[in-house]
Amino acid sequence: MKLHDYFRMGVVEPLGYSPTSGSIKPVHVANGLCRAAIGEYYDPRLLNHALNRWANRGGEERHSTEDLVTDAAERLGELALPAHRHQLNELRELLRGVLGADGAVFDKNENCSYTLTHRAHVTRDHNDRGAGTFLYHLLAIDLGHGESPVLPLLRDLLSDDSDEISVLSLPFIADEEPIDYSIDRDAQPEALKAKGGADGARAFRSPIARELRLGFDALARYERIRGSKLHSLRSVVSFCGLALFLHIVNRSLDYEDGRSFRGRRPPLLLDFIQGGWSSIAVASHATYNLACKSIERMVGHGVRAALAEEHGDRWTTRQAERFIEDIELRGSPKVQDRKRKHFLEVFRSYASATGVAEAFGLAVVDALLEDMSGTPFDFARALGVRGGLLAPRGQRAVKKRYAPSPELLEVLLASTMEAGEETELEELSGRWWEHYGVLTGARQADAGELARWSILDATKEDLVSNAGALRATLIDIGYARRYADGVTIIRLGREDR
Numbered sequence: 001m002k003l004h005d006y007f008r009m010g011v012v013e014p015l016g017y018s019p020t021s022g023s024i025k026p027v028h029v030a031n032g033l034c035r036a037a038i039g040e041y042y043d044p045r046l047l048n049h050a051l052n053r054w055a056n057r058g059g060e061e062r063h064s065t066e067d068l069v070t071d072a073a074e075r076l077g078e079l080a081l082p083a084h085r086h087q088l089n090e091l092r093e094l095l096r097g098v099l100g101a102d103g104a105v106f107d108k109n110e111n112c113s114y115t116l117t118h119r120a121h122v123t124r125d126h127n128d129r130g131a132g133t134f135l136y137h138l139l140a141i142d143l144g145h146g147e148s149p150v151l152p153l154l155r156d157l158l159s160d161d162s163d164e165i166s167v168l169s170l171p172f173i174a175d176e177e178p179i180d181y182s183i184d185r186d187a188q189p190e191a192l193k194a195k196g197g198a199d200g201a202r203a204f205r206s207p208i209a210r211e212l213r214l215g216f217d218a219l220a221r222y223e224r225i226r227g228s229k230l231h232s233l234r235s236v237v238s239f240c241g242l243a244l245f246l247h248i249v250n251r252s253l254d255y256e257d258g259r260s261f262r263g264r265r266p267p268l269l270l271d272f273i274q275g276g277w278s279s280i281a282v283a284s285h286a287t288y289n290l291a292c293k294s295i296e297r298m299v300g301h302g303v304r305a306a307l308a309e310e311h312g313d314r315w316t317t318r319q320a321e322r323f324i325e326d327i328e329l330r331g332s333p334k335v336q337d338r339k340r341k342h343f344l345e346v347f348r349s350y351a352s353a354t355g356v357a358e359a360f361g362l363a364v365v366d367a368l369l370e371d372m373s374g375t376p377f378d379f380a381r382a383l384g385v386r387g388g389l390l391a392p393r394g395q396r397a398v399k400k401r402y403a404p405s406p407e408l409l410e411v412l413l414a415s416t417m418e419a420g421e422e423t424e425l426e427e428l429s430g431r432w433w434e435h436y437g438v439l440t441g442a443r444q445a446d447a448g449e450l451a452r453w454s455i456l457d458a459t460k461e462d463l464v465s466n467a468g469a470l471r472a473t474l475i476d477i478g479y480a481r482r483y484a485d486g487v488t489i490i491r492l493g494r495e496d497r
Helices: 003-015 026-038 045-051 065-080 082-099 131-140 150-159 164-173 207-226 229-250 279-311 317-326 333-351 356-371 376-386 406-414 425-436 446-452 460-476
Strands: 194-196 202-204 422-424 480-482 488-491
Touching: 003 279, 003 356, 026 131, 026 150, 026 229, 026 376, 045 065, 045 082, 045 164, 065 082, 065 164, 082 164, 131 150, 131 207, 131 229, 150 207, 150 229, 202 207, 207 229, 207 406, 207 425, 229 279, 229 376, 229 406, 279 356, 279 376, 279 460, 317 333, 317 356, 333 356, 406 425, 406 460, 422 425, 425 446, 425 460, 425 488, 446 460, 460 480, 460 488
Parallel strands: none
Antiparallel strands: 194 202, 422 488, 480 488
16 A cells, blocks of 8 residues: 555545645636536637647747637638738737736646636646635535525626636637536535534534635625626635635644634734844744644644554554555655655654654654655645745745735735725734634734744734734725824725726
């Protein structure tokens, strides 16, 4: 048996998606969710050819404009005329820049996730690793009032071809035939199991799943009122990335002893101070490290559960050593022998300080994470960086802090407020803490919450300054106003964008 089989059995299957890719992008998640939401996907071959003109870094013309005209002369109309070749080439470059902005467009649609604006942009690409299907289950389950309003919102937006991006792509997607795609709504993963309440309503067993569903529903209500198609799509996709990040960070708590969810979840300190690694940035980085430790605990819980299912939960030293000798790892026989030797050394090191069963569980997790080409840490970091939650934005920078983009900040607002509602900064920060474990420095209790986790880098004065920077940011992006008496009011407008 392969060591990775225990990860699949204990982590991936209960989780509902595979958190093993550091190359996952928001467009992958959007493609998977939209495919499930509309129950179909497409193979827009002409669009793919239009966007993939060049190969070998521009050294070879893969799909020439002349071939494109031959295939789509009727669809292109006057653009197919020789006199309009320049305009057609410009259109191809423009569409490539927009629909392929995230670098997820390749030759063949089964490997493409477009920056989609229309249902015919949805493909069969499965690079979301099941994350889109997981979010669909989160949104589709009836908790007493039907499915989440996010799903009908997505269906309506993707059926609308009036936006400028869809209009530009219409010559290449017109008359494309849908391919059916069905999901069993009753096949929710263990992470999304629901329980019945006394009033007949249902609720997710997982606290973080409950909070995320509430956030999605609030965001959908807001986007319905504000009414801007492209902005609404961006907002939903942005919240998808945040939701997956929060879910994988808080998943370990579903396994643990049932004490207060809010008391056990790792806090996320948002950094709004500009100017390098300030004390707030250092403290924010410390909370990011807590998130990574929580992810590691999730892997440990899942793998130990899978081992117990296969072998029981009682281990002797000899049984553990025999397991290490027999387990299949990745690589050549020589590489596997080297890994097994290290695996055994790690187990014996742990066993010198703790019981055999605990030492073996810790060693298995260490060996598994070292053997993986992509880890849950890579998955979470990629979502955080590309979704605008983590900084520095470059993937190569390992030292991360929570520094949300203005777009993500707006999504946080919309997922915790109602359109037309007004509130003060401390109240808003309280909601972010209650729902997502987010700290800003605006609550008097924030310093104590950080201290409870032994994070003492930021003083109360530093946190007050951070809250002031958040206040200024909200004013700058048009969601807050400061009055003469010093009170700042945050308002989520009802007017159309």
